[in-house]
Amino acid sequence: MKIDMNSLHEMLLSVQKPARYTGGELFECVKNEREVDVRFAFCFPDIYDIAMSCLGYRILYGAINEHKNFWCERVMQPWPDFEKALTDNGVPLYSLESKTPLSEFDIIGFTLQYEMCYTTVLNMLRLGNVPLYSNKRQGLKNLVIAGGPCAYNPEPLAEFIDLFCIGEGETQLTELCTLYDRAVKGGWDKKRFLKEAMNITGVYAPALYRTEYNDDGTISAFTPTEAGVPTKITKRIEQDLDSMYFPKTQIVPYIDVVHDRVTIELFRGCIRGCRFCQAGMLCRPLRVKSVETLTRQASELLECTGHDQLSLCSLSSSDYPEIERLVDELLKLTEHKKINLSMPSLRIDNFSKELAEKITRVKKSTFTFAPEAGSQRLRDVINKNVTVEDIDRSCKMSFENGNSSVKLYFMIGLPTETNDDVAAIADLSAHVVDIFFSVDKSKRNRHVTITSSASIFVPKPFTPFQWEAQDTLEQVFEKQALLKEKFKGIKAQIATHEPYMSEIEAVLARGDRRLCSVLYEMSKSGARLEAWDEFFDRQAWNAAFFKCGVDKDFYAHRKRGFDEILPWDFIDAGVTKKYLKKEAENAYSGKTTRNCAEGCTGCGAARLTKGGKCDEGICPVY
């Protein structure tokens, strides 16, 4: 039964930004429910403002709706004011397009963009009156699936989710919907459907596997419980980015959302191989979109949405092989229409003066750099191949371009870090201040604002640091105190962060199935929207760990041995474990690894491509 919008009128008037809950935007997809076979609720476990800024969410919404007989609708976590109004009035969580309660959907799909959304996933199921545990959902109705970057370690959510979609979803999701349609029409039971679904590359049904543990709490075995179920799940990738589905329209929100703009994705994968970076490893192999495809897609979206901002998105945009030509082509689209072209992920070492001038031609923006570590020694350990000379050159260039605001991103708690490395963060920040004053007065602004931010390192699966212990809270506090001391008298600000959330993130990132009970407890206590500082409740986490007898230190602060079975070992994410191990060893000996453009180093991801190699151009010396 659809929810009548008029019945929500008073509730909507009582909350902030009610347009988050009404739908009805330009280019939302509305179909006739009688003409579709599969109804898909695409759930984003955060609020509207975040969901509508997410490129992946836009792409997959479009990809499913391309098919006449599938209807994908949006469902998001409401802000607490509206959430309370819903529960007080007994109204279930509903979809924005047709106002259908969540529990009436065939497939309920979540995108897992960050670990701190896990409690929101459970909360949304609760708000939608959908049973949380997958074994409580007997039939095919309300099949709960999940994908996105965090699905690469699906285990902490294993008891709640029926199927994980690992890898890239453009084709995979529609294959799954097609199979679901067949299963419903053929009267299959859930088990048969789960087994068949596992024939789709990248699909994983946790109910068909069992984990056993050693006395010390480590995993002793992870095995299928059924014959014919694979022991290894290989992630799904799209082979050809030019012919891959990409939306021709995008929903235009009425309210201001975080990233209110057109975004195009230049390539997938990253040539760099920073050892702390999960995205860089997960997105491999390298695949590039052509300048022609990108220009066409940008032009289509700019025209149909009327947006005045175009953003280039990729892990390290300036590594795009033909970046200069691409920017020239895009400027042809944007300049005369006064559209702002922004490029968030520039690297310090390879953006040229010409490029910097081009992208500041339309509108000035703050420059952000991420040296990640203060000392060259530690930058070598993490394979962030950026030198002080690179920093000098690019800061000088940006100051001469009129920029007077620079943000520097660092991490503390990186493997092998010493107090000297921490102190070097202050030294490097002070050095950037000096660079500013060394620029001729007539060329630069009068004042400069330099903000350094030191976040806390969280070891992630599928990185060379997946075996590392995260710094304990005490270690973090000591390092933060040292930083504050060292920043005294420097004309730069330092921002540090409370370590509690990073600790939970570390637990969830490398957790196993025993965390399901903790997440369940958290959701009973009303946890949700925990990526928002104001809703993160560390006392509640401690209570939940205690109640479930789970030791968070075991997950966050324990160094793993290379031969330990890791909870995500059964997933083949492209990059091999052997390569990760080699990279970890290189890190300990401070040896850097060249980037893919200088020559392939055999990470293993290219196996997943049809031709067995990464895209030319990005990786010329294969």
Added chain:
Amino acid sequence: MKEYVPFTDVRAVFEKTGAAKYFSHLDLTRTVSRALRRSRLDIWMTEGFSPRPHLVFTPPLSLGYESVCEIMDFRLNLGAELDKDAFISSFPPALSIKDVYFPERKLKEIEYAGYTLTLRADKPAEQISALFSAPVMLLKKTKRSEQIVDITKFIKSLDLSENNGIIKMSAVLSCSGSESLSPAYLISALAENGITAENISVCRTAFYDGTMNIFR
């Protein structure tokens, strides 16, 4: 010195219904700016780092109110063609365009706005009529002051009818730069005088000039 770019004024009449009831005036401005970009008309833009279309609207509606008569003025570069179809089709359904034309009068000439309020009340329509036939003293806020005034002096006309328990109030209220009254005051007048109203919906239906002709 900024170069003077000549322009032509254009006026559009539009509805603000459905989802559009729930977004603010700021959101309306942004949504309309985007629609203008989509229309591909040769819009006159302000100068500066963030050039914008030049937009003037009739007075903002409160959140939750509908309208079938909102007006916006914008500018085309002089000599640019006004492709009405392209313009109309670039707006989302919740802001559907009813008319677009070259205006002859200034928005300042608007004196009154008409509203329809529908509601359920625990008292009959006659009692509400009676309430407003005598002075109704309420605290009225303007940008500059707060004063207790007789709000009926801002009510040009008020008609009530009742059908199946639903009361319909058709009101024409002052809506000029110097004097204006939001229909919210009619609702608070009910509450102040012991009349409980529920399921209230408000729709702006028309703008009038000083002689009560529909403003165009």
